[in-house]
Amino acid sequence: MLVPKRALLVGGALVAVVVMYSSSVDAPNGSSPTSGTAKCRVSVTADVLNVRSAPDAKAEIVGKFKQGAETDADIVVQNGFRKLAANRWAATEYLKPLEGRTCG
Template sequence: MFLGIPKRALIIVAILAGVGLIYVMGNDQQASGGSGGGPGGCRVTVTADVLNVRAAPDAGAEIVGKFNQNAETDAQIEVQNGFRKIAENKWASAEYLKPVSGANC
C-alpha cells in the first residue's frame, strides 16, 4: 500500500491516466476546422494509413504522436529533410501530407 491506497487501485488509476493522455494527444493531432490553417495559412490532410509525428525532422527521431489517414491539421510552411513542421518539436513526413484546397503551403 502507498499512502493507504492499495497497489491494485494505483495500477488502475495509472492505466486510466495513460489512456486519457493518449486520447488527449490524439485529439490534439486532429485540429479543429477552419480555412486559415497554421501561422502561415498551411493546413494539410494525412494520406498515409498511419503517419508518425517525430520530435525532429529525421526518420530516426523519437515518435511523439501519430495521425490516422484523412486527419487534418494545421502545419507550418517550413520543410526540412522531407519533413514538414507541424508544431514545435513535431514533424511529419511531407510525402504523406497533402495541402487542403486553398491552403498556403
C-alpha cells in the same frame, strides 16, 4: 482567511503545468497547435503517419495521425519533413494541402 505563500506557489505551478500540457496535446478533431505565424492546413494520406520530435526518420515518435486526419502545419520543410508545431514533424510526402490552401 490568508492563504500561505507555499500554497500559492504550488497552485501557480500546477496551473502553469496544466496550461503547458494542454497546449501540447492534439485537439479532438486531429488538429495540433502550431508555432509561428506561417500556417497552412493539411490532410494525412498515409494509413498511419508518425509525428516525430525532429525532422529525421530516426527521431522519437511523439504522436500519430490516421489517414484523412487534418492538422495545421507550418510552411517550414526540412529534410523531407514538414513542421507541425514545436518538436512535431511529419513526412511531407504523406501530407496533402487542403483544397484552396498553399503550404509554401
